[in-house]
Amino acid sequence: MSLSRLREQFRQALADPDLAAPYERATATARAKRAAAAAELPDYEEQRQKAADARREAIDHLDALVERFREAFTRDGGTVHHAADAEEARSLVKRILSERGARTVVKAKSMLSEEIALNEDLIASGWEVHETDLGEFIVQIAGQRPSHITAPALHLDRVDIGRIFHEKLGVDYTEDPVELATIARRLLRERFLQADAGISGANFLVARTGQIVLLENEANIRMCTTLPPLHIAVVGVEKVIAEVDDLGPLLSVIARSATGQKLGAYTSILGAAGPPERHVVLVDNGRRQLAQHPRKREILTCIRCGACLNACPVYERIGGHAYESAYSGPIGALLGPHHLGTDHGRELPFASSLCGACSEVCPVKIDIPELLRLERERYVETGGADVGERLAWWLWSKVMTRPRLYRLLARVGRGILQGPGIIAEGSSVLRDWTDGRKLPIPSSTSFIDQWKHQGGATTRTNPIWDRTRAQRALEATRKAKRSWAASRGRAGRGKDRKP
Amino acid sequence: MNPVERFVAEMQPLLQGGDGAHGAIHRCATAEEAGRDILALAEELSMKRLVVAARRELDAVAAILTEEGSKQGLRIDRDRMPATKGTGLDDTFRDAADYAAFDAGVGGADVLVAESATIGLVAGAHEARALSLLPPVHIVVAPVSRMVERIHDALARLIPSPPGEHDPGIENAGEGSPTITFITGPSRTADIEKILVLPAHGPSHLYVWLVDRL
Structure with missing residues (x-):
C-alpha cells in the first residue's frame, strides 16, 4: 500500500490550470466574510466555546440523547428508525417510500445522503429523485458530485452552468445567474407541489423536544418539509444535541462560519406540526465506534459549516473532487478514513500541511491538525507506510x-x-x-x-x-x-x- | 441603538439583491396605518389576491384590506381559526399548495430578533407555514412588543422548558413540540459563482411593518 492513488489524484488536480481559480475566488471571499461576521459579534468566542461544549456533551452522552430524541419524536407522532450502516439506511428509506406508495421525491441537500449514496440507489431502484438546492440541482443534472460541503457547485462557473442547463434542460443558453436561478425555480416549484415525499438531512436533532433543526437560504428545505405528505429526515446519529438552549450558541456560530451571515434566511425547527407522516432515519455508519475513541470522538462534533474547507490551502489548490470522498477539505480528511473504509480514505489524512488554519476557524474548536496526526499514526501502525519509508525512519x-x-x-x-x-x-x-x-x-x-x-x-x-x-x-x-x-x-x- | 432600531438597521441590507430592493421595513403606530400602506403596496405591485393569516391580531388589518381592497380590485382571503383547538397540524383550512395562488401572504410574527432582523413564526392554525413560503411576497405585520435582543431569547420564548411549564402565548399552536420558522430576509442563493441572487425557491420580497399598538 502506498500513497500512489491519492498522489495521482492530487497531481492531476495540480496539473489542471483552470481548477484552482474558482476555489481561490470563493474561499478568499468566504474567509473574509467569516472573519468579519465573527468579529462583529462581541461575545463570539464565548458562543463558540458554548457551541463546542454542547457538541462535546452530546457525543459524550450519545446513546442516552438518541433515546431521548426517539421518545420525544415518537410522542409527537413521528417514527424513528435506526440504521447500522449505509445499506440499512438506504433500504429503510426505500421501505418507507414503498409502503406509502411514494414514487417522486424532492430532496434537500444532505451530506449524509452523499455519504450513503442514497440518490444513486433510489434512482437505480426506480424512484424519481430531484435535488432541490440550486447547487445540488446543478451538480445532479450535470451528473457530477458536490465539490464543497456547503457550496456543491463551487467548481463550476456561470458559463459551465449555462451550458449544462442548455444541454440537460433544453433551455436557451444564458449565463446570467438570475436567469439561471429562475429556470431552476420554475422547474422545481412544480416538483415540490407534486412530490410524494420530501427527504432531508438535519443540522441538529434536539433530544428533549424531538425537534429537527434545518438551516438554509433558499427555502427548498422548507418546501421539502412542508408540501409533500411524507417527510423523511436521514440523519447521522451524532447530530443530536441535548437541549433547545444549546441552539443559541450553535446558531450564533454556524451561519457566521459557513457564509458570514448572522443567520441563514431560514432556520426551521420542526416539531409536531408538519406533514402527516414524519420519519427520522438515524444512521450510525461507524459513528458510535468513533465515539468510543477518547480523542477521535471530537471528529463527531463537526457541524458541517465548511469553514475549514475555505481556510485550507490544500483544498483551495486541489479542489473538492480530488479527495474522492463525500466530505472534502480538512474535515473530509478526518471523516474519510472512518466512513469510506478504503485504502484511499485511509490516505486522506496526508492531504494537509498541518498548518492549523482549519482549527483556527472551526466554530466548535475541533483540533483538526492533531486529529490528522493521529490518523496518520494509525495509518503507519496498520502497515500503511511502505518499505522505503520504514527503512528511512x-x-x-x-x-x-x-x-x-x-x-x-x-x-x-x-x-x-x-x-x-x-x-x-x-x-x-x-x-x-x-x-x-x-x-x-x-x-x-x-x-x-x-x-x-x-x-x-x-x-x-x-x-x-x-x-x-x-x-x-x-x-x-x-x-x-x-x-x-x-x-x-x-x-x-x-x-x-x-x- | 435600541432593539427596534437595531432590527430596522439589520433588516436593510438583507433586502438588497443584486438587482435592487426586495422589500422594505416600516414602523407605524396602528394597524390602520399598516393596512393602508399594504393597500398602496398592493396597488403599486398590481396584486390581485392576498391571503391574511388567521391570527386575531390581524383582524383590523384584514378588515381594512377587505373593505378598501375591493375598490382597487383586490381580493382578500382570510384564513380562519378552527372552532376547536387544533392538534398542532397547520394548513387545516386549505392544502398547503393552495397558497401558491396568492400574490402575497400577510402574516405576523411570534417573536422578532433585533440582533439579526429575524422573524420567528410558530406554525399552527393561526398562521400556516405555507403562507410565508409559497406566495412571491411575504408581508409581516407585527407588534414591536415582541422584540427580543438575541436568538437565544427567541428560543426561550417560543419553546417552553420543560414543556407545559409556561404558555408562550401563541394562539392555537396545538399540542406537542412547536414547529418554528425563523426568517431572516427573503429567499436567496449564491450557488452560482457566489453571486447573490434573490429569490431562490421562497418569497422574492419581504415587507415588514412594526406596529406600536396592534
Whole structure:
C-alpha cells in the first residue's frame, strides 16, 4: 500500500490550470466574510466555546440523547428508525417510500445522503429523485458530485452552468445567474407541489423536544418539509444535541462560519406540526465506534459549516473532487478514513500541511491538525507506510542514537550541500525546495566544533547525546503505543484494520 | 441603538439583491396605518389576491384590506381559526399548495430578533407555514412588543422548558413540540459563482411593518 492513488489524484488536480481559480475566488471571499461576521459579534468566542461544549456533551452522552430524541419524536407522532450502516439506511428509506406508495421525491441537500449514496440507489431502484438546492440541482443534472460541503457547485462557473442547463434542460443558453436561478425555480416549484415525499438531512436533532433543526437560504428545505405528505429526515446519529438552549450558541456560530451571515434566511425547527407522516432515519455508519475513541470522538462534533474547507490551502489548490470522498477539505480528511473504509480514505489524512488554519476557524474548536496526526499514526501502525519509508525512519533512529555516526554523516552531508550547484538558486538540484524557500549553505564546521573552539564546556552526559537516555525515551514511546493499541483492541476496535 | 432600531438597521441590507430592493421595513403606530400602506403596496405591485393569516391580531388589518381592497380590485382571503383547538397540524383550512395562488401572504410574527432582523413564526392554525413560503411576497405585520435582543431569547420564548411549564402565548399552536420558522430576509442563493441572487425557491420580497399598538 502506498500513497500512489491519492498522489495521482492530487497531481492531476495540480496539473489542471483552470481548477484552482474558482476555489481561490470563493474561499478568499468566504474567509473574509467569516472573519468579519465573527468579529462583529462581541461575545463570539464565548458562543463558540458554548457551541463546542454542547457538541462535546452530546457525543459524550450519545446513546442516552438518541433515546431521548426517539421518545420525544415518537410522542409527537413521528417514527424513528435506526440504521447500522449505509445499506440499512438506504433500504429503510426505500421501505418507507414503498409502503406509502411514494414514487417522486424532492430532496434537500444532505451530506449524509452523499455519504450513503442514497440518490444513486433510489434512482437505480426506480424512484424519481430531484435535488432541490440550486447547487445540488446543478451538480445532479450535470451528473457530477458536490465539490464543497456547503457550496456543491463551487467548481463550476456561470458559463459551465449555462451550458449544462442548455444541454440537460433544453433551455436557451444564458449565463446570467438570475436567469439561471429562475429556470431552476420554475422547474422545481412544480416538483415540490407534486412530490410524494420530501427527504432531508438535519443540522441538529434536539433530544428533549424531538425537534429537527434545518438551516438554509433558499427555502427548498422548507418546501421539502412542508408540501409533500411524507417527510423523511436521514440523519447521522451524532447530530443530536441535548437541549433547545444549546441552539443559541450553535446558531450564533454556524451561519457566521459557513457564509458570514448572522443567520441563514431560514432556520426551521420542526416539531409536531408538519406533514402527516414524519420519519427520522438515524444512521450510525461507524459513528458510535468513533465515539468510543477518547480523542477521535471530537471528529463527531463537526457541524458541517465548511469553514475549514475555505481556510485550507490544500483544498483551495486541489479542489473538492480530488479527495474522492463525500466530505472534502480538512474535515473530509478526518471523516474519510472512518466512513469510506478504503485504502484511499485511509490516505486522506496526508492531504494537509498541518498548518492549523482549519482549527483556527472551526466554530466548535475541533483540533483538526492533531486529529490528522493521529490518523496518520494509525495509518503507519496498520502497515500503511511502505518499505522505503520504514527503512528511512529505521536508519534515522539508528543514526540519531549514535553520536559519532551522526557527526560523521553530518560532516559528509555538509560537504555535499556545499558542493557546486547543489543549493545555488535557480540551478540547484534541490530546485523543488529552493524555488519556494531559502536554504542557507551550511557552515563548514559543526556547532559542536565551534562550541569547543570557543572554549565552551562539553559533557558526556548531555541528554541529547546520551545514548542510553535516548534509548530509554524510545522504549517509553513504544510502550505507550503498545498499551494504546491494546486498549483499542479491548474495546473491540481495530479488528477491521488490515495489518 | 435600541432593539427596534437595531432590527430596522439589520433588516436593510438583507433586502438588497443584486438587482435592487426586495422589500422594505416600516414602523407605524396602528394597524390602520399598516393596512393602508399594504393597500398602496398592493396597488403599486398590481396584486390581485392576498391571503391574511388567521391570527386575531390581524383582524383590523384584514378588515381594512377587505373593505378598501375591493375598490382597487383586490381580493382578500382570510384564513380562519378552527372552532376547536387544533392538534398542532397547520394548513387545516386549505392544502398547503393552495397558497401558491396568492400574490402575497400577510402574516405576523411570534417573536422578532433585533440582533439579526429575524422573524420567528410558530406554525399552527393561526398562521400556516405555507403562507410565508409559497406566495412571491411575504408581508409581516407585527407588534414591536415582541422584540427580543438575541436568538437565544427567541428560543426561550417560543419553546417552553420543560414543556407545559409556561404558555408562550401563541394562539392555537396545538399540542406537542412547536414547529418554528425563523426568517431572516427573503429567499436567496449564491450557488452560482457566489453571486447573490434573490429569490431562490421562497418569497422574492419581504415587507415588514412594526406596529406600536396592534
